[in-house]
Amino acid sequence: MNILLVHEISYLRDPVFEIHTIAELLSLRGHNVYFIDYGRERVDSLWSGYREMDIARVYPGASVRLIRPPFLKVPVAGRVVYSCMCYSIIYTTLQSRKIDAVILYSAPTNGIQTILAARKSKVPVIFRSIDILHKLVPDPLALPTKLAEKWVYQHVDKILTITPALSRYVVGLGANPAKVKLLPLGIDLKYYQHAPELATDRLWGKSSTIYHTLVFAGTLPHFSGLDVLISQIPYLATRIPNLRLMIIGDGVQRPLLKKQIRELGLEERVKLTGMVPHDDVPKWLAQADIGVMPFPMDGATRDIFPTKVLQYMAQGKPVVANPLPGLVDFGLGEEQGIVYVRDGDWGEAIKKAIKDRMVLGEKARSYTEQEHGYDRMINQLEKEIAGL
16 A cells, blocks of 8 residues: 655654654555655755655664655744645645555644645545644644644544543544544564663763662653652652662753752752663663653643553563553553552652562563554554555
């Protein structure tokens, strides 16, 4: 099949996540895969023209044809120009590449244009719901983004959500329940099997002390909840000796976290690695004991199933998390290796995870193998596309 994916992220710049793995795994299965993104890389000139390139960021043998609409390097105006121009490029791609199906991830920037172009071309569109989109933008843009979401959900041919909570959300915005199906996140288990630890003496310094290391991996949005967790570290350290936290990743919250760590005098207990190569993430996770997921139970995070949770579990690490509906409704708990924080008491949850670390870790790994392997996920995705 000829499959087109459309998103408003940058395929080349943004951290590797589902959109990269799905596109490249579909290409490895023999499909012709095209990807239209919003390329926001730094360029020397104000204007970057139309471009195409073959790309593979995750799997060396894959080949995704990346299509970059023209880009104006001016804040706000650049996105407006892109939104106005991308319809014709999407329509031309649908026609010239004889696209059989579209997988759409976005609504406000290029979602409506994608659906209009696909309707004219008589090509079915699947919307992949992984976030509450209007919660990810600044307040002035929240209402128009929500209106765009509502229109998109009502006009696509199928919606595949990652959690039951997101299924209820899209139906609440007008999606036809008969068109909404659950497609859980996938994880590439090969990346997380027997990953060797990286030498991190320069991060922590050499020591013979046995530590209990917590880890957070991923981008650092303003709503990560890490500031709340870090504020509790001084108190937690009195209850759990040799506790420390490693934060892998980068994002808008990083400068604020660095300042908070410095002001609390936690430089020896909390470390930020910055962005690390995708292939090295399992190696960093391998040296931790417990994965943490401090996203708050409201706003953008309440209904989602963060990929980082699967990364921890695939690595055989217990997870300590706030009880997000996106996780709880999925039926996840200690039988799957997740210990929930109750009444904001991270100490009790962390102590339990440390005490039962081996058993919980085995349960976590077993669960991901049974329910979230990418082979299983891509098989279901291909069936959903074929059934359009």
